[in-house]
Amino acid sequence: MYSQGLINSDTQIEESQEFLDAFQARIDAEEKIEPNDVMPQAYKKMLVRQIAQHAHSEIVGMLPEGNWVTRAPSLRRKAALLAKVQDEGGHGLYLYSAAETLGVSREELTEQLVTGKAKFSSIFNYPTLSWADIGAIGWLVDGAAIMNQIPLCRCSYGPYARAMIRVCKEESFHQRQGYELMMSLAQGTEKQKQMAQDALNRWWWPSVMMFGPHDAESTHSDQSMRWKIKRFTNDDLRQKFINATVPQATFIDLKIPDKDLRWNDDKEGYDHGPIDWAEFWNVVKGNGPMARDRITARKKAWDEGEWVRDAAHAYAEKRRAEKIAAE
Amino acid sequence: MSSNLTQALLELADDNLILGHRLSEWCGHAPMLEEDLALPNMGLDLIGTARTLYSYAGTIESNNKSEDDLAFLRDEREFLNCLLVERPNVNFAHTVLKQLYFSTFMKLYWNEALNSKDEIIVGVAGKAKKEMSYHIRHSGEWVIRLGDGTTESNKKLLEAVDALHIYTNELFFDTPNNIYFIKKDILPSRKALKSKWEKEINSIFKMAFVPYPEFEGELSGGRLGLHGEELGHLLASMQSVHRAHPGAKW
Numbered sequence: 001m002y003s004q005g006l007i008n009s010d011t012q013i014e015e016s017q018e019f020l021d022a023f024q025a026r027i028d029a030e031e032k033i034e035p036n037d038v039m040p041q042a043y044k045k046m047l048v049r050q051i052a053q054h055a056h057s058e059i060v061g062m063l064p065e066g067n068w069v070t071r072a073p074s075l076r077r078k079a080a081l082l083a084k085v086q087d088e089g090g091h092g093l094y095l096y097s098a099a100e101t102l103g104v105s106r107e108e109l110t111e112q113l114v115t116g117k118a119k120f121s122s123i124f125n126y127p128t129l130s131w132a133d134i135g136a137i138g139w140l141v142d143g144a145a146i147m148n149q150i151p152l153c154r155c156s157y158g159p160y161a162r163a164m165i166r167v168c169k170e171e172s173f174h175q176r177q178g179y180e181l182m183m184s185l186a187q188g189t190e191k192q193k194q195m196a197q198d199a200l201n202r203w204w205w206p207s208v209m210m211f212g213p214h215d216a217e218s219t220h221s222d223q224s225m226r227w228k229i230k231r232f233t234n235d236d237l238r239q240k241f242i243n244a245t246v247p248q249a250t251f252i253d254l255k256i257p258d259k260d261l262r263w264n265d266d267k268e269g270y271d272h273g274p275i276d277w278a279e280f281w282n283v284v285k286g287n288g289p290m291a292r293d294r295i296t297a298r299k300k301a302w303d304e305g306e307w308v309r310d311a312a313h314a315y316a317e318k319r320r321a322e323k324i325a326a327e
Numbered sequence: 328m329s330s331n332l333t334q335a336l337l338e339l340a341d342d343n344l345i346l347g348h349r350l351s352e353w354c355g356h357a358p359m360l361e362e363d364l365a366l367p368n369m370g371l372d373l374i375g376t377a378r379t380l381y382s383y384a385g386t387i388e389s390n391n392k393s394e395d396d397l398a399f400l401r402d403e404r405e406f407l408n409c410l411l412v413e414r415p416n417v418n419f420a421h422t423v424l425k426q427l428y429f430s431t432f433m434k435l436y437w438n439e440a441l442n443s444k445d446e447i448i449v450g451v452a453g454k455a456k457k458e459m460s461y462h463i464r465h466s467g468e469w470v471i472r473l474g475d476g477t478t479e480s481n482k483k484l485l486e487a488v489d490a491l492h493i494y495t496n497e498l499f500f501d502t503p504n505n506i507y508f509i510k511k512d513i514l515p516s517r518k519a520l521k522s523k524w525e526k527e528i529n530s531i532f533k534m535a536f537v538p539y540p541e542f543e544g545e546l547s548g549g550r551l552g553l554h555g556e557e558l559g560h561l562l563a564s565m566q567s568v569h570r571a572h573p574g575a576k577w
Contacts, residue, residue: 062355062363069351069367073568074395074577075344075378078351082367082374085354089363096360106360131568189575297356305358307483308419311476318475 015040027228032158035101043227047157048102050229055095056113056120058088060294064128065137073131080177081134087170094163101159114299116286123206125288132185132192132199138178140200140207140245146171147241148211151231160229179248186252200249201257208272209280211238243269333384334407334504335514337397338550340380341408344398345558346429347373348565349416358419365465369426372458376451383447395577399569403559409549411494413558420480420487423469428491430462431527432498432520439515448513467531474535481536488537496545498524 023040026033033039065085072078096106112118123141128134149171152164185196212218212234224230232240242261249256260273283291350370357363381394412429416422437459440452473480499521501509508514529539548554569577 059355059360059363066355069354070348070564071568073399073572073575075374075381075398077577079371079374079378082351082354082371086364086367086371089355089360093360093364184577188577189572191572192575301356301358305362305419307477307479308358308362308473311473311480314476314480315472 024226027156027226030228031156032161033156034158042223044102046224046227046229047160048099048104050224051095051099051102051160052104052109052112053119053121055092055099055109056118057124058092058095059113060120060124060298061141062088062092063294063297064124064126064290065134067128068131068134071131072134077134077181084138084174084177087174091167091170094167095160098157098159098163110302114295114302116295119284121210122280122283122288122291123210124294125283125286125291126202126206127290129202130195130199132182132195133203135178135181135185135196136199136203138174139182139248140178140203141210142171142174142178143245144207144210144241146175147237147244151237152229154228154231156228179252182254183252186254196252197254200254204257205276205279206283208238208242209275209283211235211241213277213280239269242272246270331388331504332508332513333388333390335502335508336380336384336387338407338409338502338505340377340384340397341406342412342429342433343373343380344377345406345408345561346412346425347371347377348561349412349414350422350426352416353422362419366422369458369462369465372455372462376455376458379447379451383451395569399566403554403562404552406554406558406562407550407552408554408558409494409497409500410546410555411491411497413549413554413561414491414494415557417487417490418483419469420473420483421491423466423473424484424487424491426462426466427470427531428495428498428528430459430466432495432517432524434459434463435520435523435527436515436517439520442512443514444512470531470537471535474532474537484535484537488540492540493542493544493546497547497549500547500550502550 019038020040023038023043033043062085065081065088069078069081069085072081096109099109100106109118113120128137146168149164149168153161153168155161155164182196182200185192187193215221215233215235218234221230221233225233246256246261258273260271262271263269264271282288286292347370350366350373353362353366354370355363357366377398378394381397384390385392385394385397411425414421414425434456437452437456440448441456443449443452470484473484475481499517501516501518505514505517509516525539532539
């Protein structure tokens, strides 16, 4: 709909070594880069790629949870889930706005999403098969997301960093809400407990994979760290997540589905079993069980909503013409 | 004459829950991101009102029932919502028009309910009236945009009026049970709100280039538990998990 006319993020300049060094010096001094600042094209490209993926993930992430909004088993849970999914949509809105400050419109990004060209977090290509999945997503998926996102509050790009402050506050609430949901199931009837364990079994490994490939195989990591978009490596964050989550599972008497999981005194963290990278790459490449359905659902909403958006544009255009005529 | 306040409260609560549920069905599927937020947000308001009313109904007249007992363990013949709120979403025009009809009515209703001798009803009315004001603003502005937007949007809005207006007369039906509480100044009369409602809808319709429907007749029965076929499917989905685990806590 609208993309800001920016003075400098769009400006093409010759990126001399002197320019790149000066930019790096600003980053190293922990200065925030703002939309009107001159920035290397590669920095901008990396940010657009990351912010867009993040925004798309929030939007696509509404679908697996929305799948249970109409079936939530109590009114309290129904209200909480609706509010949560609404928060995720709000995060998408924030993030698309952050991307707009880099000169890329929400429409462009949405087109990329509905034509299947854009990437989003592959976790959302798994199906939600029981009510307990809503708890598991809050606890594990949002829990993993927070590990990734809290450092982003200090990201070098100002609009992204500021958007992340609110996003993280809400995600942290979602994580606790999800855990509380799992706890109530784990303390419930035998069937509820089985449901909770089954959800943990299915969501654990995909959540562990959310941090991306091992550091050695992560293509964008080094430059992203130098530019302080990213502050910690994939493996560091994964380890933090596992260390935080295992005792939570133990506390509610659920079992993490990893026979190799054990505490390691030397590293003061848990060792875990091998990650199935073949599955990870298969899902990343778009072969997740729900991948096609997610895109189809977003495309359907977008296509079926076109006449509504057209009506809003036409109405605004008529009012604008009237105003001009009256002047 | 029956003096069953439970039934009267259930009529109100069921209207709010069922329409709130319909709005929640849009979650993730709306025409634009702003509406992905707005429609469920309005749904949350309605579900919130329903919860207060169910909780209240559950404590009176020896009911001893929870809000969830009332929402999840009654069958469609026991639901007392008006037919308008259970109508399927169909498309965005149906949804915003239904919302405009209902919120315009409920704002008038809650405004009168502020004078109730029942302090819980006064409390619900105070909160819900404010919510209805912004639901009217939201849905009214959309009705105007669709009516005065493109040829296609105008056509879709007119189709929605044709499909839904026939259900609006039921909004003004005071059941014999309600008349008892109207006389006791506990509940407002619905019937008394009709002319104001028509005036408000008409003023929005004028801006939307929608002729006010002149046809006679009505479709009703919801207050007697006589619903359309769609409600059973809504309840089947809404109640499925709760009913599959009798006695479980969530």
